[in-house]
Every structure is written in C-alpha cells, then in structure tokens.
Amino acid sequence: MKKTLLILSMALLWATQLRADDVAEYKKFAESIRNEVYSMDLPEFKVTDIPEKYKDESAVIIAMYNSLAAEKRTGLAFELWIPSTRARIWADELTRMLIHINDKNALENFSEFDFSIMGKRDWRDGLSYKANEKVRKVLGAKIIKPDGRVIDVNTDDFLEVEEGKKGEDKRRKLAVPGLEVGDNLDVFFYTSTQLQNLHLDPIDYVFREDYPVMYYKVHCKIDNNLTTQYRTLNGAPDFNITRDADDNFILDTEMTDISAKTPRLWYNPLRQSPIIQMRVYNRRSDQFTPKSARKDGVQSNPSVETIKDDAMTDIYYGSYNEKIVKDLLNIDFDGGKNVTGKLKNMRKKGLITDDEICDYLYSLLAYRVCAKRVNINPYKFITMFNEAAAATGLDVKYGIVTPDFYEPLDTLSTMFHILWFGYVDNTGKYYLPPAGYYNAPGEIAGIFQGEKGQFKPGKRELKKDKNAKGAIVDFEMYTPEQNREAVEVNATVDGTTLVIDRRVRDYGGMKSSSSELLSEEDLNKEYLDLLSRVDIKCVFRENKKAKAEREERYADGRRRQADDFKTEIKNYHGRDALEMRSGEVVSTGIDPKNPVLEYRVGYVMDEMVKNAGRNIIIPVGKFMSEQLELLPSDRSRTDDVYMSMPREIATAITINIPDGYRVSDKALKALECDVDNSVGKFKVEASKTADKITVNILKRYNHKVEPSASWPALVEIVDAASKWQPSTLLLERK
Numbered sequence: 001m002k003k004t005l006l007i008l009s010m011a012l013l014w015a016t017q018l019r020a021d022d023v024a025e026y027k028k029f030a031e032s033i034r035n036e037v038y039s040m041d042l043p044e045f046k047v048t049d050i051p052e053k054y055k056d057e058s059a060v061i062i063a064m065y066n067s068l069a070a071e072k073r074t075g076l077a078f079e080l081w082i083p084s085t086r087a088r089i090w091a092d093e094l095t096r097m098l099i100h101i102n103d104k105n106a107l108e109n110f111s112e113f114d115f116s117i118m119g120k121r122d123w124r125d126g127l128s129y130k131a132n133e134k135v136r137k138v139l140g141a142k143i144i145k146p147d148g149r150v151i152d153v154n155t156d157d158f159l160e161v162e163e164g165k166k167g168e169d170k171r172r173k174l175a176v177p178g179l180e181v182g183d184n185l186d187v188f189f190y191t192s193t194q195l196q197n198l199h200l201d202p203i204d205y206v207f208r209e210d211y212p213v214m215y216y217k218v219h220c221k222i223d224n225n226l227t228t229q230y231r232t233l234n235g236a237p238d239f240n241i242t243r244d245a246d247d248n249f250i251l252d253t254e255m256t257d258i259s260a261k262t263p264r265l266w267y268n269p270l271r272q273s274p275i276i277q278m279r280v281y282n283r284r285s286d287q288f289t290p291k292s293a294r295k296d297g298v299q300s301n302p303s304v305e306t307i308k309d310d311a312m313t314d315i316y317y318g319s320y321n322e323k324i325v326k327d328l329l330n331i332d333f334d335g336g337k338n339v340t341g342k343l344k345n346m347r348k349k350g351l352i353t354d355d356e357i358c359d360y361l362y363s364l365l366a367y368r369v370c371a372k373r374v375n376i377n378p379y380k381f382i383t384m385f386n387e388a389a390a391a392t393g394l395d396v397k398y399g400i401v402t403p404d405f406y407e408p409l410d411t412l413s414t415m416f417h418i419l420w421f422g423y424v425d426n427t428g429k430y431y432l433p434p435a436g437y438y439n440a441p442g443e444i445a446g447i448f449q450g451e452k453g454q455f456k457p458g459k460r461e462l463k464k465d466k467n468a469k470g471a472i473v474d475f476e477m478y479t480p481e482q483n484r485e486a487v488e489v490n491a492t493v494d495g496t497t498l499v500i501d502r503r504v505r506d507y508g509g510m511k512s513s514s515s516e517l518l519s520e521e522d523l524n525k526e527y528l529d530l531l532s533r534v535d536i537k538c539v540f541r542e543n544k545k546a547k548a549e550r551e552e553r554y555a556d557g558r559r560r561q562a563d564d565f566k567t568e569i570k571n572y573h574g575r576d577a578l579e580m581r582s583g584e585v586v587s588t589g590i591d592p593k594n595p596v597l598e599y600r601v602g603y604v605m606d607e608m609v610k611n612a613g614r615n616i617i618i619p620v621g622k623f624m625s626e627q628l629e630l631l632p633s634d635r636s637r638t639d640d641v642y643m644s645m646p647r648e649i650a651t652a653i654t655i656n657i658p659d660g661y662r663v664s665d666k667a668l669k670a671l672e673c674d675v676d677n678s679v680g681k682f683k684v685e686a687s688k689t690a691d692k693i694t695v696n697i698l699k700r701y702n703h704k705v706e707p708s709a710s711w712p713a714l715v716e717i718v719d720a721a722s723k724w725q726p727s728t729l730l731l732e733r734k
Contacts (some may be wrong), residue, residue, distance in 0.1 A: 013276075026136065027156065034140045034155075037096060037188050038394040044215040045098050048144070048184060051483055056210050057108035061213040062098040062184065066205055070280050071223040071248075072191075075193075087197045087271045087282050089226065093203075099211075104212075107181055113139065114173040134194040141176055144184040151178055180446060199288065200280040202414070207274040209237055211313045213258040218276070220251040227283040228298045231413035236274035241298055264634055268642035269405050277413040290415050304412050305469070307558035311400050311415040312456050312470075323330050337365070340391035342442045342536050346391060352534065354426040359592045360534050361388045362441035366434055366590070367527035370520060371550070373540075378433035382420040385431055395425040399473065401453035403435065404642075409452050418699060421453060423473075430475065436590065437515030438523060439732060440595035446509025446645035450477035450704055456470045481507040483647040489623045492656045493616070493731075500623075509645040511597040517564050518597070519557035522585045530591060554660045561585075574626045577603035614733040616661065620671065621727035623653045624697055628713065641714060648681075648700035654695040661731040663693055671727055672712045675720040679706055682720040694730070 044063035054060045073088040101107050143498040153176055173294035179185060193200070205218050220239075224247045232238050239251040253276075262273065269275065281293040291312035292302060333690050343360065346352040352360075365385055368374045376384065386396040398419050402409050406417040422431040429442035430453075439445055440551040455470030461667050462468055506514050528540070542550065582602035589597030640716030657663065668686040675682045681700040688694065699721055706714060 003487040008435045028049065029136060030155075032140045033138045033190050037140055037190065037349045038142070038186075039639060040277075042096075042217075044217075045096070046181045047098070049212070049216070050100050055102075057212055057672050058103050059110070059209050059211040060100040060102065062100055062215070063096075064098075064209075064213055064216040065094070065260070066216075066218045067094045068092070068203065068220040068222070070200060070221075070226055071307055072225040072282065089193075089198060089200055089280070089282050091191075091193045091195070091200055091280070092189060093191045093193070095190075096186070098412040098504060099187070101179065101181055101183050101185060101186045103181060103655060107179060110187075111176050111179055112173060113141070113176070115188065130187070132612065136192045136193075138188075139174060140190070141174075142177055142186040143176070144186060146182050153177070155249060157385075161240075166264070176725070188552050195282075195545075195692075199282055202416070203278040204270075205236075205276040205452055206537060207255050207258060207276075208262055208263075208269075209258070209262055210262050211524060212261060213255075215254070215256050216250070216258060217254040219280075220249075220300070221325070222249045222251065224297065226291075227281040227293045227295060228278065229281070229293055229302055230276055230278040231301050231407075232270070233275050233277065233407060233411060234273055236276050238300065239276070241300065244251070251298065253706060260638075261358070263633070263637060263639050265628070266641045267639060268404070270405065271642065272639060277407070279414050297515065305414045306362045307415060308400065308409075308454065311412075311418045315637060317557070318372055320459045336456070337390075338389050339536055341701055343392045343534075346535070354424070354591075357392050357394065357423055358389060358427055358429065358431065359441045360531065361385055361416075362431055362528055363590065366438055366522065369434060369525045370438065370527065371522075371540075372553075377422045378435060381433040382431070389422070390422055394427075395692075397423040397425070397458065398456040399423060399430075399453045399470065400456070400707075401432075401448060401451050401475065402450075403447040404451060404590065405447065423455070430473075437512055438518075438590050439511070440590050440592045442592065443508070443595060444475055444478065446478075446483065448475050448513055449483075449645050451475045477704065478508050478646060478648045480648040483510050483645045485510045485513070485647070485649045487625070487651040489650065489651065489653045491618075491623060491654070493609055493618070496606065496609050498605045499617070500600075500605060501600065501602045502572075504598065506589065506597040510647055512598065512644075514568075514597050517560045517561065517568060517599055518585060518588050519554070521554045521557055523580065523588050526588045526590055526725055546564060565599075565601055569601060571623050573605065578606040579604040587649060612730065616658075616731050618697060618729045618731065619726070620653065620655070620729045621656075621725040623695070624651050624721075624725065625649070627722045627725045628718055630718055635715060637711040638708050640708050641711060643701055643704055645704050651695075651697040653695040653697070655695075655729070657691050657693060657731065660734055662734055663688055663729065663731055668693070671729065673724055675716055677716060678704065679710050679713045680717040682717050682724070697724075 042063065042065060045065075047062050050062065057103060066090065068093040070089060073090050094537055099106075100111060101110060133441065139155045141155055143151040147149070152173075176185065188412075205226065207213075207216060218226075218239075221244070224243075228249065228251075230239070230251075237253045237255055239253045239725045242250045242252075244250055255274075262269070270277075281289050283289050283294045283296075283338040290307075292299070292306045292310050292314055312334065343352065343357050347357060348356070362385060365376065365381055365388075369381065370378050386398060390396050397483045400409070400418040401421055402412065402417050403419060406411055409418070412418065419433065419435060421433075422428070424431065428444065431442060432439070432445065432448060435445065435447070437445075445721075453475060455473060457470045459469075484507045486505045486507075490501045492499045504514065562583060566577070566580055569580060579601045580601070582600070584600050585598060586598040587594060587596055589595055608619055608622060610619075622649070668688060671684055671686040673684040680702050681698060683698045684695065685696045699717070701714075701717070
C-alpha cells in the first residue's frame, strides 16, 4: 500500500512539473509571437489619423491584416499502439487589427475579448474523429494614446470559462484596462495548429465589418504539396497568385476604404458580404478529400459543377447498401423479420398508404437518432430512409441542397456545405434529415424554404448519358400562415401581480424558435406513440447500462427544461417571473397528422399592475412578446433584407376583469392599430364582454427576402409594433 501511495505521489509530482513546464514553455512561445507580430513591416498599422468622413463613426478599423502559412509535414502516429507514417498539416493563422475608438459604444465593445480554446468538430468540415491536433493560441494587445504613448496589455491575465450546456466550449476572456475614447487599439489573434492526417478548418476572409475599414490585406503562403480551393463571392477581390523561391504558393489581395458596414439586422454575410471562402486540403488523405481537391496547386474559383460532382460522388461519406440499412432498421424489432418486407406486404394489401410508409420510416430513423440508438449523420439518415423506402416498392431520388446560412447551390464553394435530401415520387414530398431540430416527415424547415436543390442523376439517366446532370428543383417557400406562431395569453389580476397562463403553438419553420424547449424524453415518447400506430410489433430493447444512461439523460433533461421555461418567460416579457408555476410540452411537432409544436407555461409577474388612485393600470403591451426597436443607425439601409422566413405571430390576449372594475370603450379604441403594406402587417383589435377584455394582435412578414427599396415599408411595420408595446389599459373602479 505504501509503495502504491509513493508511486501515485511521484506521478502527481511529475504531472505537476509537466504542467509547470508547459506553462513556462507557452509563455516563452507567446512572447516570441508578440515580438514577431509587432515588429512586422506594415506601414498601415502606423497610421493614427482617420478621414473626416469617418469622424462620426463609433469606431474605425484603420488597418486589418490576415495571414496564413500552411505546410505539409509527415510524422509518426500511433493507432491501437501501432506506429505508422501520417501526413500532417502545420498552419499558422494571424488576424491583426488597428481600431480607433470613437465613442462609448465602441469602448464597451472592444474593452473585452474572448476566444475559444478548443471547440467541437463538425462532421461537415470533413475532419476525422481520430484526429490528433495540437493548437496554441496567442492574443496580443497594445493601446496607442493620442499623444503617442504605447501601453502593452498583459494578455496573460485572462479568465478561463466554460460555456455551453455541458461546458464543452472552453473560452478565455481578457479585459483591456486603460482603454479610452480617442485611443487606438492594436490587437491580434494568432493560432498555431498541427493536424495529423487532416485538412485545415474552413477559412473565410470577409471584406466587410461592423465598422468602416480603411485598409484590409490578406497574405497566404501555402505549401505546393497541399491543395487549395477558394471562391470569391459577392464582389470580393481575387488573389494575385505567385510562387516564392521554395515553390510555395503566395496569395495576396487587399482592399482600401471599405465604407459599407454590416447592418445590425436581417443580414446574411455569406450571401451579401464580399467574401473569399478558402479550403486547404491535404490531398493524400483520400478518405476525407473531395475528388476535385486531389489535384496539385491552387484552384481559383473552380466550376460549381465540379464541386457539385464532389458532393454527388459520396467520397467522404462512404456508401451504405441495402443490407446495412435493413440491419439498422431491424435491430430493435421482435422476431428478426425485416420491417421493410412487412410494410411492402401491407402496401400490396392496401393496409397502408405510401405517405404512411414514409412517415413510419422517417419517424423510425429519427427516433433512433434522438434516442441515441445509432450514430447517423444527415447523409446516412437520407441514405437509410431512401433505401428502406425503395425496399417497400417506392420510387426514390437523392438530391443536394444548401441551407440558407451557406452560399446558394449555384455558387457552391465546397461539398461540405451541402445536405442531402430524399424525394419519393409516390408521395411528391421532399424528406430532409433532422438538422438542428426535429420536423414532421416531409416538412421543410425555414433554412431550406425557397432554396434551390438538385437531384442526383439516377442509374438510368447515367446509362443514357454519362455526363447527365440532375434536374434543379425549387423548395417550397411557405406562406406566413404556414410559418405561424399562435399565442394565447390569459391574465388574471391578483392584487399587485398578474397570474398568467400562456399557450404557444408553432407551425412550419416557426417550430425552430421553440425547439430548445423539447427534451429527449418528450420526443422519444411521441416517436414511440407514432410508431405504435402501424401494425408492426416493436420491442425496443436496451440493456441495463443503456437504460441507466437513458434515465440519467431524462432526469438531466427535465432539470434543463425547467430552466429553459424560465428563460423563455424572461425572453418573452423582458424580465424574470416572480414565480413559475408550470411548464409543459403538449406536442413536439413531429406528428404528420398534427405537426404543431405546442407548450404551455403558467407563472406570476409582479410590478405589472399599477395603482392610479381608485383605478388600476395594466401594461397590456407587455403581454405581447418583446419587440424589436430600431436604432437611428438602422433607419437607412442600402442592403437587401434577409429574414428567417415569411411568418406571422398571432397573439390573443384575454384579461379577466377584476370584480368592481370596468373598462371604457374609449380605452379599448385607443389600443387599436392597423398598418398594412406590401411587406407585412401589424394589426390590433380590442373588444370586451361583461367580465373579459380581448385583444387580438397580428404581426406578419410577407417574404423571406426584401429588396432594400422595401426597407421603409418594413420600418413602418417594426415601428408600429415597438410603439404599441408600451400600451397600457386603464381599469376604472365602478
């Protein structure tokens, strides 16, 4: 025992010493990087004056510099303790900015910085889950006073925090003491990355910021044994490409006097800002390398058809044959007989419709994802769905589409920005994988509404023409009524408090706004109910360990859901409830026969009933969700407006009149409002009975994208809602 304790003590001392050595080595490394960056010959970072036209701007970015140095390496790696030679990429990335602080808003924005230490990898980035990665980040900051004094900020005094529901996002926060209005801030972020058998993370160079930019330069030095693809979008400047003495590719570009700023509201950077999207591939990593990226050198603006072909060839994702699909579908089914065979027989006998078959298969796969019974990425989900549907006798197609937070399909820059969809001729519906939240089968989420997709050519088409291209398809743009949120508020005065019961029903794309309230338990319960409607005996088996893990997840989910309901109330009213009494999910929105996400909350709000002599005043506008208020800088706009989707929010408010009080017709009339134009609507109607007041509010946005010329009409709708929000209602003592 003593020997064991001695060994443990020695191990702890050794580990402590290693950590101390690591810290000392990092500080030495960080100091060398700071010296190197601040000694760079960049004349633009010596500029102190800003043009007269920018004197009234909150801040001005005097100079901005991005650099990338990437080289291919080879080294020894171990997998299952077996040594092997692996290709690597080593990369150094630098972002440096010289910012003039012109007012208190900018001072607040730039007085603290934070950056991620290490985040989760996304499967769409084409990264191996077996990747070994070493990352070191350095932050540097200097304050340049108007009199020329330079103050170095001690960037070792950071605060390390963990964010996310499980603390998976580890970040460092750094305050910048001594920064004042009128100062210039010279700040940089540097990342050194050593990747084993991987491609670099995607890189975006955006030529537009929240503030004017006087000068912006990008400089890249990339090993000629790596493959670089990039696309210039929305008017971004192209690179000037040369080679250095070591045959590396040198890519340079710059822009001056970027006066256009990023709007605060309803703006889509990837579709509106000048941007260069870049990917650097280690082309010998064939398993994770698109076909087009296995060629040498730099590919400037490769043809979109080439990138689509990458996506269509399934290189990254692999292939999944029908046997695998059936095995994954049937693993939880009693008797071991395949479910697709049963569905096929039921279809022949007329016992089930084609829509019901697709609903069943989609729900089964979504349940298996949600219940963590199998690890299925979005492509595999669609492959399994399509092949299972085909096994029942249905005609299926595959296709690709980009969600609206990436570039459109006709300017596709990388295969990793697409998602696959399935299409069943027999139902005429598109089936998209769960992406962020769960939909009913055949429903189109807001991020896909109005997007263009493209079918993958079938075997018959390719047999006739090996160069055949699949047909372009238009995903339906839902109407505001299809993307609807219906809110019912019932309020009762209790002394100086209001007791509120609120019911929310979300349809179509609006379900995304409430999806975080759903727990795994809620979803699984409804999925099992859906699956039980089809006459196929299911036994969803799990061992003791899996059951214990599921029950633990359910318990954690219930606790998180209670907190989520409290947050929802705060977001709705702009402040916390005095007391939350209930929170319940009624339906999750996954049922094709009732595709509505519905929840109810009950709570008590204080400070919402004011005495006015013998009368009382109720802030009826606060029963509507918090409304957007435009800033002076928002009122003029030259950019088109990109909204989440066409949508409407209908709020029905019922206020129970307390005994001994009444409300006048004049007071109700004062609540009414009606603004209706080409882009939307805001309408309020009020009425009463002997014991109730009813206020109906409708706010509607007609389109997903509005031209900049329509901005004044949109401002009219936003202003009408925000001006109505402070409305109050006087209840008079009889």
